[in-house]
Amino acid sequence: MKDVVDHPLERIVFFSDAVFAIAITLLVIEVRVPEVAHGAGDVEFWRALAGLVPNLVGFFVSFGVIGAFWMGHHRAFSHAARHSPRIVGWNLMLLGTIAFMPFLTAFMADYPGARVPASLYWGWMLLTSLLNLRVNTLATSPAMRSAETTGDDIRYVRGRGISTICASLVSLGIAQFEPFLGPLGMGTLPLWRQLFCRPRRAGAPGAPA
Amino acid sequence: MKDVVDHPLERIVFFSDAVFAIAITLLVIEVRVPEVAHGAGDVEFWRALAGLVPNLVGFFVSFGVIGAFWMGHHRAFSHAARHSPRIVGWNLMLLGTIAFMPFLTAFMADYPGARVPASLYWGWMLLTSLLNLRVNTLATSPAMRSAETTGDDIRYVRGRGISTICASLVSLGIAQFEPFLGPLGMGTLPLWRQLFCRPRRAGAPGAPA
Amino acid sequence: MKDVVDHPLERIVFFSDAVFAIAITLLVIEVRVPEVAHGAGDVEFWRALAGLVPNLVGFFVSFGVIGAFWMGHHRAFSHAARHSPRIVGWNLMLLGTIAFMPFLTAFMADYPGARVPASLYWGWMLLTSLLNLRVNTLATSPAMRSAETTGDDIRYVRGRGISTICASLVSLGIAQFEPFLGPLGMGTLPLWRQLFCRPRRAGAPGAPA
Amino acid sequence: MKDVVDHPLERIVFFSDAVFAIAITLLVIEVRVPEVAHGAGDVEFWRALAGLVPNLVGFFVSFGVIGAFWMGHHRAFSHAARHSPRIVGWNLMLLGTIAFMPFLTAFMADYPGARVPASLYWGWMLLTSLLNLRVNTLATSPAMRSAETTGDDIRYVRGRGISTICASLVSLGIAQFEPFLGPLGMGTLPLWRQLFCRPRRAGAPGAPA
Numbered sequence: 098m099k100d101v102v103d104h105p106l107e108r109i110v111f112f113s114d115a116v117f118a119i120a121i122t123l124l125v126i127e128v129r130v131p132e133v134a135h136g137a138g139d140v141e142f143w144r145a146l147a148g149l150v151p152n153l154v155g156f157f158v159s160f161g162v163i164g165a166f167w168m169g170h171h172r173a174f175s176h177a178a179r180h181s182p183r184i185v186g187w188n189l190m191l192l193g194t195i196a197f198m199p200f201l202t203a204f205m206a207d208y209p210g211a212r213v214p215a216s217l218y219w220g221w222m223l224l225t226s227l228l229n230l231r232v233n234t235l236a237t238s239p240a241m242r243s244a245e246t247t248g249d250d251i252r253y254v255r256g257r258g259i260s261t262i263c264a265s266l267v268s269l270g271i272a273q274f275e276p277f278l279g280p281l282g283m284g285t286l287p288l289w290r291q292l293f294c295r296p297r298r299a300g301a302p303g304a305p306a
Numbered sequence: 307m308k309d310v311v312d313h314p315l316e317r318i319v320f321f322s323d324a325v326f327a328i329a330i331t332l333l334v335i336e337v338r339v340p341e342v343a344h345g346a347g348d349v350e351f352w353r354a355l356a357g358l359v360p361n362l363v364g365f366f367v368s369f370g371v372i373g374a375f376w377m378g379h380h381r382a383f384s385h386a387a388r389h390s391p392r393i394v395g396w397n398l399m400l401l402g403t404i405a406f407m408p409f410l411t412a413f414m415a416d417y418p419g420a421r422v423p424a425s426l427y428w429g430w431m432l433l434t435s436l437l438n439l440r441v442n443t444l445a446t447s448p449a450m451r452s453a454e455t456t457g458d459d460i461r462y463v464r465g466r467g468i469s470t471i472c473a474s475l476v477s478l479g480i481a482q483f484e485p486f487l488g489p490l491g492m493g494t495l496p497l498w499r500q501l502f503c504r505p506r507r508a509g510a511p512g513a514p515a
Numbered sequence: 516m517k518d519v520v521d522h523p524l525e526r527i528v529f530f531s532d533a534v535f536a537i538a539i540t541l542l543v544i545e546v547r548v549p550e551v552a553h554g555a556g557d558v559e560f561w562r563a564l565a566g567l568v569p570n571l572v573g574f575f576v577s578f579g580v581i582g583a584f585w586m587g588h589h590r591a592f593s594h595a596a597r598h599s600p601r602i603v604g605w606n607l608m609l610l611g612t613i614a615f616m617p618f619l620t621a622f623m624a625d626y627p628g629a630r631v632p633a634s635l636y637w638g639w640m641l642l643t644s645l646l647n648l649r650v651n652t653l654a655t656s657p658a659m660r661s662a663e664t665t666g667d668d669i670r671y672v673r674g675r676g677i678s679t680i681c682a683s684l685v686s687l688g689i690a691q692f693e694p695f696l697g698p699l700g701m702g703t704l705p706l707w708r709q710l711f712c713r714p715r716r717a718g719a720p721g722a723p724a
Numbered sequence: 725m726k727d728v729v730d731h732p733l734e735r736i737v738f739f740s741d742a743v744f745a746i747a748i749t750l751l752v753i754e755v756r757v758p759e760v761a762h763g764a765g766d767v768e769f770w771r772a773l774a775g776l777v778p779n780l781v782g783f784f785v786s787f788g789v790i791g792a793f794w795m796g797h798h799r800a801f802s803h804a805a806r807h808s809p810r811i812v813g814w815n816l817m818l819l820g821t822i823a824f825m826p827f828l829t830a831f832m833a834d835y836p837g838a839r840v841p842a843s844l845y846w847g848w849m850l851l852t853s854l855l856n857l858r859v860n861t862l863a864t865s866p867a868m869r870s871a872e873t874t875g876d877d878i879r880y881v882r883g884r885g886i887s888t889i890c891a892s893l894v895s896l897g898i899a900q901f902e903p904f905l906g907p908l909g910m911g912t913l914p915l916w917r918q919l920f921c922r923p924r925r926a927g928a929p930g931a932p933a
Contacts, residue, residue, distance in 0.1 A: 631773070
């Protein structure tokens with residue numbers, strides 16, 4: 098019992114994992130069974146599924162996005178060794194933006210090609226990435242990080258956070274002109290990571306305690 | 307395995323965390339995608355979203371409220387070191403009130419400005435805060451608290467519990483006259499905490515073992 | 516990591532807790548916001564809520580029932596120290612019956628007073644209590660129980676399991692005549708526990724290793 | 725806190741358990757209460773339930789399938805002792821296919837006997853079993869497995885993975901001719917396990933470190 102109850106940090110990690118897992122699994126509720134006339138042939142079924150494509154794309158894009166935020170959270174908190182009360186509120190706000198994603202996914206999927214839902218979706222992603230950067234920076238801040246955390250670890254976590262912000266901005270920009278193509282912005286993520294996540298040369302100064 | 311299975315306290319904490327996390331994430335199910343004519347312009351989308359404002363406010367208020375109850379639970383149980391069978395039933399009742407909140411949130415959001423749903427919502431919050439005080443007081447009672455728990459810790463937990471009761475009462479009162487403005491009552495929370503959560507002067511007697 | 520990954524027992528306990536927590540929280544989804552004319556007065560709201568009474572009763576009865584099964588599971592597994600592959604399938608069947616309860620709760624609540632839904636609900640409860648007895652008996656069997664488990668512990672777990680079966684039978688019987696009153700059968704639970712959960716006299720022989 | 729936060733492997737196991745548990749419990753949401761005239765007799769209720777049979781079969785088949793994938797995951801990760809970043813993405817893809825199953829279950833259940841939904845369901849199961857084999861093979865690969873893992877353990881995990889692929893193929897084949905009978909393919913699982921999960925003779929060479 099010690100392990101959980103004594104360490105408020107662990108309960109936060111646990112609670113966050115649960116919210117990420119529930120939000121990612123609830124996405125499927127918004128993919129509804131299409132209506133097909135009973136006794137219809139295969140062609141009609143495939144046509145009905147074709148009409149579901151935006152919902153399916155929405156499911157998988159949001160699954161990947163929430164999964165990526167979870168992976169970043171996971172990585173940042175693997176460096177944390179102490180609890181700081183300052184992270185609780187920010188983390189709860191981050192979880193709130195994650196928990197809200199199933200709604201925005203459904204909204205965008207139900208009106209494919211419409212600018213407002215797509216802008217909301219990618220704008221919300223931008224807000225989520227800002228909170229994500231804040232939370233992950235706090236988790237690797239001097240108040241929380243373990244003694245083994247290196248300067249490269251911290252730069253990597255920060256670099257990932259900034260990359261997600263940049264990719265969200267690109268998606269939001271694309272969605273203004275071609276709402277369908279918003280997800281392409283996420284494809285620029287590796288470029289930003291290339292730019293922001295490079296470790297310093299070994300032996301470079303500046304590793305924190 | 308020891309850690310979990312030997313310690314019924316840990317399984318209660320775990321189960322509670324899961325129920326809090328599920329209830330907080332299920333809130334989004336009650337925010338439904340608005341109906342907009344296909345091919346509609348941006349203005350119609352924004353208008354449809356404006357009609358969703360009560361649901362969005364409901365989502366975020368309840369997210370904050372459930373999050374705050376979770377934080378209080380988290381804080382109180384961080385002082386618990388032993389299991390007491392007496393807490394199981396009370397904790398289950400508290401979780402029942404939390405699990406029921408998505409319904410009351412949707413009810414209030416679907417009839418914005420109506421007195422009955424708002425009164426139910428804030429009355430339920432009052433019931434939840436009473437159970438919350440009971441559970442958190444038990445978690446810091448002599449039967450459960452760790453040896454390191456100080457008198458200030460106990461007063462703080464109790465003070466937070468009483469503050470939430472007071473804020474719920476204010477919200478319930480406001481909702482009788484202006485159901486829209488119920489959430490403002492929650493804004494008085496810092497005042498009550500100022501009043502009830504002040505630590506005693508250092509060196510004051512009364513710290514429990 | 517050791518603690519979880521090395522011990523298949525812990526993952527089963529964890530997975531079970533999660534299914535119990537999700538099933539208990541999903542019950543609220545079946546309580547739907549009633550339809551009230553916009554601008555209606557308080558009386559109409561109270562009338563609409565009166566129509567929801569069967570759903571509210573269903574929510575709280577099933578919340579209590581799932582909570583009670585969770586508590587029994589919790590208690591039985593607190594005596595387990597080793598994993599046995601034989602428990603996995605039975606435990607999964609028990610979780611299946613628990614996960615199905617939100618449907619039966621909604622069915623009974625939507626047709627209050629109808630015999631078939633009520634019989635299904637209480638018959639299902641009987642099936643659940645049989646699986647519950649099987650799982651909890653396995654968890655306290657020689658293959659799984661810890662060295663500290665006493666004969667009284669085992670008799671208590673078994674006695675609780677048998678009591679739940681008896682109470683389900685009474686509810687099922689009542690529901691044949693007066694479907695409304697099925698929950699009353701659960702009220703006989705303390706009597707059965709009185710009968711089946713009495714510890715042997717201290718010093719009596721038969722405590723297992 | 726050490727136990728969780730220091731070990732990214734444990735958070736992956738935890739997150740996976742949560743997604744499995746939520747997906748398995750969400751299946752019930754797709755079983756909807758049938759419409760029966762109020763005041764109808766028992767016969768009409770039984771008739772309405774007969775119409776639900778495909779949904780009930782779907783619930784229990786998918787419950788068993790997701791449960792079996794969870795058990796395989798559970799077994800494979802019980803041999804893992806170290807984290808490998810390569811597993812994260814594959815595991816997330818596996819969880820994505822699991823989380824999507826409630827939709828395919830509902831689709832198949834709403835159009836019983838139709839070839840397209842049944843083919844999608846069993847084709848998806850095939851995809852899931854391929855990812856399952858990949859993830860479980862990685863979990864028992866030299867990069868992740870504990871020193872105590874034997875060659876038989878590894879062959880067993882791999883054999884189970886291959887068996888599930890074979891059974892999915894049989895179900896997919898059957899569904900092309902008689903969509904109703906797809907679940908029978910799963911009945912061949914014990915045969916494949918007989919074939920692929922046999923341990924080598926004791927003392928045979930090839931046990932990995």
